[in-house]
Amino acid sequence: MDDLLNPNEQNLIIEDALRSYPMATMPKGVSELVLARIRTEPAPRFQFTRNDYVLAVVLSLVLGAMLFAFQSLPPHALIQIRIQGILLWQSFLVNYRWLVPLTSIMFGASLAVFAFFQLLRPQRFEQ
Amino acid sequence: MDNEQILIQRAQKGDHTAFAALVDEHQRYVYNLAFRVVKDENEALDLTQETFVRAWTALPNFRGNSQFRTWLYRIVTNLCYNRLPTLRRSLADLGDDVLPDIPEPENAPTNPAREFESNETRTYLHHAINGLDANYKLLISLRYQDELSYDEIASLLNLPLGTVKTGLFRAKERLRIALANYHAEEQWTIS
Secondary structure (H helix, E strand, C coil): CHHHCCHHHHHHHHHHHHHCCCCCCCCCCHHHHHHHHHHHCCCCCCCCCHHHHHHHHHHHHHHHHHHHHHHCCCHHHHHHHHHHHHHHHHHHHHHCCCHHHHHHHHHHHHHHHHHHHHHHCCCCCCC | CCHHHHHHHHHHCCCHHHHHHHHHHHHHHHHHHHHHHHCCHHHHHHHHHHHHHHHHHHHHHCCCCCCHHHHHHHHHHHHHHHHCHHHHHHHHCCCCCCCCCCCCCCCCCCCHHHHHCCHHHHHHHHHHHHCCCHHHHHHHHHHHHCCCCHHHHHHHHCCCHHHHHHHHHHHHHHHHHHHHHHHHHHHHHHC
16 A cells, blocks of 8 residues: 555645644633733733843942952052042043033933833833 | 734733733644643643743733744743753754755645545544654644744744754654554555
8 A cells, every 4th residue: 555655645645644733622711720820920010030130240249359459459559540540530621521511411312312212112011 | 003913012001801812812822832742731731821921921021023922932932941851952953964845735636646545544643743752743833733934933942944844854754654654554454
């Protein structure tokens, strides 16, 4: 009997069997069970993910290490840093004073654009 | 905007009724996919519930970049991966060394040999599909029952396109062996 079937016919039979492979019989009451669960678990408005926690730990460690390194510097080095800082700040005030209002305006404009697009989006979970 | 998108937007606003309609629409496919992989009714039911609960909590993150059902399939597949730790590995191990041109007839042939294909043969092959490994059944369900394209399956399972094609090709090869065995048995019975 096998001899009667060439590879193409076998393919057709297999394709037919795959396409007619029945769906599993669905138990009843799944919707009710799901709804009962989501009613007891309201969708959170905001959720921390695992990445958020990892990022928080890494940032804390970096900040802690920086603070520790800064505290451990000798007084002479601290004074030098402070002097250099003052000189840099004065240089900035003399040469790039215009950057302060420009940055403020650009920051404000960005926030306005962001707020505008947020208002266009649908509100979520106002339960 | 179609009806499903409206339901999704309402569900995103916290409308339980809209979400219930989405569950009603998609539960059959989600359950079927889970059942074909885990082979246990209770586990499949549990996975189906878990899928929809996760979908509900993650609904704010659904941006509509993919179809809602594809998004659900992604969730249930990830849950299946958690339930069957070897599944992800067995899919990846399929490799993509075989890149066959899979024939896909659109219509039933009018060839008289088609008469040969009895209901018994089809039922036998359905049993053979049931007996395939979970990775093959996952691919078959996504391709033939959920009617996803190869690209969609590859994207959903995060697999190379070649691996998806290879997996389906190998599944068909196993079915071809099963079919040959079936015919050999029939021949033996007749003789």
